[in-house]
Amino acid sequence: MSAISVQNLNFAYGNKTALNDVSFDVGAGRFCALLGPNGAGKSTLFSVLTGLLSPPSGRVSLAGHDMGNHPRRALASMGVVFQQPSLDLDVSVSENMHYFAALQGLTKHTAAPRIQEALEKLSMYERRDEKVRQLNGGHRRRMEIARALIHQPQVLLLDEPTVGLDAATRHAITDHVHELAADGMAVLWATHLVDEINDDDKVVLLHQSKIIAEGTAQNLRKSQTLDEWFQQSTGAT
Template identity: 50%
Template structure:
């Protein structure tokens, strides 16, 4: 009986370190993401989450360590690695004076989709995110929550193997934030997508998620939610997270 070949890990990070001048931001970070799951990168502001995302996406040069996306080393096979990646940045990045359709079609062209493929994907995604029929609306006229939904659609246009979200709920109203987190978990559960969600909000983490706790540029815990809670001797993830990252407050008291 022939064994079925296993797909490559969506993201493998090995021994990543990074400094801003003499100030260290990340120190020997290593992890693999489980396929078809949401992994929450949980850390307080300034923990190094955005720096890590900048290295994974190639915005920063990874001088120490290695990033491998869907089997493609970022340093040696940058084009193939990044083609497997969808990302929603913390800051909004849509062109305000273009319509939703123009924004998405431009990105689709950059990703190599044909006009017909782009149209079909855009129509399907806009329906999925609750913006069906708004193709010709300029982004400037959208609410902040609607713009974020368009950015999620853009990240999903070409079926990425890995979806990165860098604190995507920043500035969103409660209803849109709830939709975003539920939609992301549905993508992992129903579509088998691998998701890395950077956040400092514990309520965005599902009970079934894997968690990486990052603090001061180091991984201080990694594993399933219940295991992290147990290892901290806590009653829940909120308490565990506070215990793992509250050293400054304790020392200053």
């Protein structure tokens, strides 16, 4: 069974098509890069996957739970990091984490060890008492990833989480998330930056609202670099 299953998804804003018959699957323990240039439909797809938008046709299922029929179960199985930061800047890291845990319905007693574990996994535990405003962009992103793990989801969705970060920080965050996939989590990582993708990662290429290629990065790029293949596939050159 796929951890993330998207079938024949369509979505339009009025007359403007944003997603056109989009289908793909991501298995548990896989890192899947949703690759596409800006405006390809990645953010719309994320809004549908997270239940913020409801598609007129097609199905989304997360960890076996249909988003249309059982949205709450589907949402409970999912951790999400949005492109836009969603942190309270003037309270501590720990306070932010506890707020999110409570939104998941976790008691303080249950949440505290999980928060510690999630922060430790992302090397952020020692910063738990710092105000978010004092953290740099990389640490804030790490914290958001840690936050998405508190309720122990089976699926992790990240919408361009490295936007605005320097190369070293981007690299570190990408490595962290690859490790999470290696631990058994299904990861969907939206990006337009090919250097965040490893050769054995699954790639779903979204272009002009459609999926135009799907497979491992190595199989897709063949003898080209991934960047060359991406540019060629999307007609950027």
